[in-house]
Amino acid sequence: MTDDPDPSEVAAGLLASVSVLVRRVQQIPTEGGLTMPERTALSLLDRSGPTTSSALAREVQITAQAMGATLSALRDRGLVERRPDPDDGRRAVLMVTDAGRQALKNKRNARAELIAQALTGGAFTPAELDRLAAVAPLLERLAQHL
Template sequence: MNEDLDPDAVASALLASISVLVRRVRQVPTDGGLTMPERTALSHLDRSGPTTSSALAREVQITAQAMGATLSTLRARGLVERRPDPNDGRRVVLRVTDAGLESLKNKRNARTELIAGALTSGTFTPTELERLAAAAPLLERLAQNI
């Protein structure tokens, strides 16, 4: 490691720049207008698989009541469905429907297109694009180690 690099300075610069990027990307309007809590719930269900409402609330660190309201809205829109737990028939688990996956995909595609447009706008040199491509797996590994 370069002895001149200050880990605190690197952490501060990364946090500031990534925060701006995330805020701007989250502002991308898409059809179907999911709220932030709805997107969060759908994304977690998509990544983690079927789970209970209370487990999902714990995972995203909100109250069970708030999660219940969010999931109720998602169910009413056909984006989430309830099913008996295959391991315990007394419990009900929630899972993302095909419509819910499509809604997430549309949002992700809109975000990807926004970033791709910025990358191809002439603002970045080919060398900078290579650096950004190389940084992506490092940023993911950083996120996994926090």
């Protein structure tokens, strides 16, 4: 008879493993020229829709000035645009442009390709690849419950 897994031990193991994976993927340079702050801002805007610079700064817990500099660089490259807030004409909201969405897609595809390359070439058995494929939706569900 086997003992049921201890949720605390599972949590600690998952957090350590996923943290290492995410750090490695973020450290590997890919084409596209997006810095980590730029990618973070673009991803948030893409997921949440139009919002203000100050709301984005609060979300990622950085200063409004730092977020302003990041968004300014994104605007200069045509990846983000500024429009009047439909609810309050005194404010401006920022939104991702089509070029910004494409830059995010390119970055995601490049990183997914790096992971795919690591999974090929005999580093993982077909059974291990099946196990990894089965874990992906579980990790997403876990993230949704946090």
